[in-house]
Amino acid sequence: MSRGCDAVETAPARAPRLTSLAPQFLVEDLDRSMAYYREALGFAFGPAWPPLGGFYAIGTRDGFEIHLKKAAKFPGEREHRRRGEHLDASAGVEGIDAFYEKCVARGAKIIKPLAATEWLTKDFYVEDPDGYIVCFGGK
Secondary structure, eight states: OOOGGGOOOOOOOOOOOOOOOOOEEEESOHHHHHHHHHHTTOOEEOOOBSSSSOOEEEEEETTEEEEEEEOOOOHHHHHHHHHTTOOSEEEEESSHHHHHHHHHHTTOOEEEEEEEOTTSOEEEEEEOTTOOEEEEEEO
């Protein structure tokens, strides 16, 4: 028996998937933080939001984002995280040696130099002007 034009086919449901994930760092001076991520780590920024007196900015690099928000922080938190090498973000990098050299040449604050890891990669840590620790690792 034919169903004719009344038959409606539905597409199979697609499984949900993440399309992005970005850290949001609370910063004291948005312009200073944007300059650090731009100059030392190669991120690109559009204008801060809102246009006048902005408090929020999104930086991009290689399809990934970092969000910066001007806001108060708890004074002892950054020092606690730094002492324990607690990471705020971690990024995988293809060509880690060349990326490390660029970061050093651009003035990134390296707090753990590039070194081999037990899991057969190399990584290094940078600290931004607000004390956030970002690990870059790869081969």
